Amino acid sequence: MTLDTCAPNETYTIQSIGGSPSQRYHLHHLGFLEGTKVRCVFTAPCGDPIAFEVQGSVFALRKEQLRNITVCKEDL
Amino acid sequence: MNTPSCKTVFLAGNPNVGKSTIFNALTGLHQHTGNWTGKTVSGATGTFKHQNQTVTITDTPGAYSLTPYSPEEEVTRDTLAFGEKDLVVLVGDSTAPVRGISFLLQVMELCPHIILCMNLNDQAEKQGIQLDYPALSSALGIPVIPTSAKNKKSFGKIKDTIAQSPATNPIALTYPQPIEQELLYLTQQIDHQNTSSVPSRFLSIKLLEQDTRFIQQCQQKGILNLKTIDLENSFRMLEMQGYSKEKLAKIFTAKRQEFALQLCNKTVTQTKPPKRYLADKALTNRFGSTVIFALLLFLVFWITIYAAQYPSTLLQTALFSLEQPLTNVLTSCKLPHFLVAMLTQGVYRVVAFVVSVMLPPMAIFFPLFTLLEDFGLLPRIAFNLDHRFAKCKACGKQALTMCMGFGCNATGVMGCRIIHSPRERLIAIITNSLVPCNGRFPTIITLLTLFCSLGTMGSNSLWVALELTGIILLTVAVTLGVSYGLSKFQLKGNSSFYALELPSFRIPKIGQVLVRSVLDRTVFVLGRSVAVAAPAGLVIWCLANVSFGEFPMFTQISNTLNPIGHIFGLDGTILLAFLLGLPANEIILPIMIMIYTTGSTLTETSMVGIHQILTANGWELETALCVLFLMLFHSPCSTTLITVYKETKSKWHTFLAFLIPSCIGLTGCLAIQLIL
Numbered sequence: 043m044t045l046d047t048c049a050p051n052e053t054y055t056i057q058s059i060g061g062s063p064s065q066r067y068h069l070h071h072l073g074f075l076e077g078t079k080v081r082c083v084f085t086a087p088c089g090d091p092i093a094f095e096v097q098g099s100v101f102a103l104r105k106e107q108l109r110n111i112t113v114c115k116e117d118l
Numbered sequence: 119m120n121t122p123s124c125k126t127v128f129l130a131g132n133p134n135v136g137k138s139t140i141f142n143a144l145t146g147l148h149q150h151t152g153n154w155t156g157k158t159v160s161g162a163t164g165t166f167k168h169q170n171q172t173v174t175i176t177d178t179p180g181a182y183s184l185t186p187y188s189p190e191e192e193v194t195r196d197t198l199a200f201g202e203k204d205l206v207v208l209v210g211d212s213t214a215p216v217r218g219i220s221f222l223l224q225v226m227e228l229c230p231h232i233i234l235c236m237n238l239n240d241q242a243e244k245q246g247i248q249l250d251y252p253a254l255s256s257a258l259g260i261p262v263i264p265t266s267a268k269n270k271k272s273f274g275k276i277k278d279t280i281a282q283s284p285a286t287n288p289i290a291l292t293y294p295q296p297i298e299q300e301l302l303y304l305t306q307q308i309d310h311q312n313t314s315s316v317p318s319r320f321l322s323i324k325l326l327e328q329d330t331r332f333i334q335q336c337q338q339k340g341i342l343n344l345k346t347i348d349l350e351n352s353f354r355m356l357e358m359q360g361y362s363k364e365k366l367a368k369i370f371t372a373k374r375q376e377f378a379l380q381l382c383n384k385t386v387t388q389t390k391p392p393k394r395y396l397a398d399k400a401l402t403n404r405f406g407s408t409v410i411f412a413l414l415l416f417l418v419f420w421i422t423i424y425a426a427q428y429p430s431t432l433l434q435t436a437l438f439s440l441e442q443p444l445t446n447v448l449t450s451c452k453l454p455h456f457l458v459a460m461l462t463q464g465v466y467r468v469v470a471f472v473v474s475v476m477l478p479p480m481a482i483f484f485p486l487f488t489l490l491e492d493f494g495l496l497p498r499i500a501f502n503l504d505h506r507f508a509k510c511k512a513c514g515k516q517a518l519t520m521c522m523g524f525g526c527n528a529t530g531v532m533g534c535r536i537i538h539s540p541r542e543r544l545i546a547i548i549t550n551s552l553v554p555c556n557g558r559f560p561t562i563i564t565l566l567t568l569f570c571s572l573g574t575m576g577s578n579s580l581w582v583a584l585e586l587t588g589i590i591l592l593t594v595a596v597t598l599g600v601s602y603g604l605s606k607f608q609l610k611g612n613s614s615f616y617a618l619e620l621p622s623f624r625i626p627k628i629g630q631v632l633v634r635s636v637l638d639r640t641v642f643v644l645g646r647s648v649a650v651a652a653p654a655g656l657v658i659w660c661l662a663n664v665s666f667g668e669f670p671m672f673t674q675i676s677n678t679l680n681p682i683g684h685i686f687g688l689d690g691t692i693l694l695a696f697l698l699g700l701p702a703n704e705i706i707l708p709i710m711i712m713i714y715t716t717g718s719t720l721t722e723t724s725m726v727g728i729h730q731i732l733t734a735n736g737w738e739l740e741t742a743l744c745v746l747f748l749m750l751f752h753s754p755c756s757t758t759l760i761t762v763y764k765e766t767k768s769k770w771h772t773f774l775a776f777l778i779p780s781c782i783g784l785t786g787c788l789a790i791q792l793i794l
């Protein structure tokens with residue numbers, strides 16, 4: 043599944059990141075890498091963008107960007 | 119061994135970790151701080167003396183990596199790579215240690231003389247995060263200092279550590295064997311030609327990472343000569359062992375993060391359960407968020423208007439009652455009559471008006487705005503508004519730069535460096551002046567109070583605050599509209615990618631912020647009134663009293679401007695005030711009052727008095743509304759225009775920045791006349 047369809051308060055593990063190279067490297071440097079866990083924490087009033095907790099920080103990404111991030115759900 | 123008596127230190131780190139706060143604390147300077155990413159967009163340098171040493175310290179914009187994504191990150195990378203330094207102080211956020219240490223590992227490869235300062239320690243404690251500093255220090259091979267703004271001694275520890283010239287033995291991160299081999303070969307080849315302070319190993323990594331821009335810069339500076347390096351061979355060897363160029367571009371970051379994660383797993387403990395983000399959820403709520411923010415805005419305006427009344431009245435009575443005594447003193451000094459009149463009716467009157475009517479609201483609004491900023495509300499505003507900006511094909515970070523514009527449009531324009539895409543940056547720059555800056559608020563408030571309010575002074579403030587809130591929402595809507603228009607017709611393109619960081623809320627030291635901000639603002643406005651308002655007053659007095667021919671120059675100018683003014687529901691004086699007020703918005707209304715009262719002694723200067731002066735000169739509700747609208751939408755001040763040109767390096771875009779608000783303002787004036 044891709045991250046734009048995430049459910050609030052759920053944790054996911056990133057499997058792959060698509061998009062242009064500069065976008066991917068920027069995400070890497072923010073902490074979004076294959077194997078990293080991200081948690082969906084809250085969304086904007088109209089549902090876009092969505093805020094994720096990753097490695098202790100919170101970043102907001104737009105849904106069109108999240109469609110490039112493939113994840114699998116964490117089974118706790 | 120002689121310790122050098124002068125040291126150069128650079129501060130670096132991720133955005134919003136407290137570098138500027140530390141910088142301010144160490145140097146006594148006042149870099150702009152606040153709880154959102156993107157405040158520092160250019161370097162700043164200061165000095166401090168400690169233990170017989172003079173330390174020159176440079177603050178850099180926050181960066182997530184040494185591969186820059188937006189212009190301000192490039193400033194950091196260039197400063198760290200090419201600047202001369204003795205030591206780098208890397209500032210990390212104790213609440214997000216993995217990211218800070220990842221960045222540290224990257225910077226370590228560029229600058230081996232480095233110490234780590236884990237800031238926001240108090241925030242980490244609140245969240246139940248504990249770091250084992252000695253373990254971190256021994257694992258990284260460098261000093262690690264815990265600091266927090268609440269604990270002044272911790273900043274002293276930074277000074278001590280810098281002064282002691284700490285021995286740093288930073289660990290060298292090892293990458294997979296095949297890569298290490300190629301790095302060795304490349305490093306040897308580069309060593310032959312590299313005479314700079316940039317480590318050859320760092321350059322090798324950049325070559326394998328394919329950071330083309332940095333490599334080009336190094337070539338231009340003569341640090342690298344690609345012709346003498348067999349880079350293609352290295353790529354071929356690595357490809358054969360399963361490391362494609364694609365993989366190489368991200369493996370270094372991945373390995374650093376992996377190491378950082380493992381290190382933090384060993385040295386960082388989290389004792390509290392994961393955060394629930396209740397405040398964030400409330401502020402970004404589907405139903406309540408707009409109401410909450412509108413209410414906050416209303417509250418800020420109401421406090422500004424209500425609290426500004428008292429100092430304003432006091433200052434008005436005091437300063438204007440001094441005009442006659444001042445005239446008497448100057449006359450008794452046997453100064454020529456025209457000089458006395460020029461100084462009292464020209465210079466003094468304008469400055470007195472600025473200080474008594476313009477200064478109090480500015481000195482109150484700015485600190486309140488700073489408090490909201492320090493608390494961390496701005497990123498949430500940007501988060502909520504992002505969707506609207508996305509529809510205009512603009513960047514959500516424009517919401518942040520727009521908010522900066524409420525303080526000062528020039529600062530807002532410079533702040534647009536945080537926007538990665540040049541097209542979106544231009545849109546943000548051109549539209550920044552569509553929101554009123556601090557200097558325009560007092561005039562807007564005065565006009566609303568005099569012409570658009572009901573009842574007595576006390577109940578006025580609630581009503582005026584409500585109107586002001588509505589006006590601000592209007593300017594935000596206009597910003598979005600113009601951004602949409604620019605996207606569609608002038609600066610076509612699609613939205614670019616960006617990630618907005620939402621830092622934790624921080625309770626600022628309210629008392630300290632207020633006092634410092636009020637003092638700073640007061641000094642700034644006073645300085646500007648002397649530098650700009652005084653000369654303007656002088657110029658106008660001369661125009662009004664010096665004649666070429668039968669009439670004073672001013673009358674001739676006025677006669678020319680009056681017909682033009684009338685078309686827009688204004689008069690010649692108003693137009694002249696706007697023209698002369700180009701250097702600073704807060705002098706526009708004072709100039710108007712000064713022109714209207716030239717030749718007469720100013721006695722009544724309360725709000726009622728101002729109302730009398732204006733109505734005596736033909737002002738009606740319609741005039742006030744036109745002036746109000748023009749106040750919101752007119753040419754940016756000269757400082758802003760210069761900043762726009764410096765940031766865009768384009769005469770056309772600077773012209774657009776001037777033209778668009780002016781056209782909107784004048785069109786609005788025409789519309790108001792038609793409607794009323």
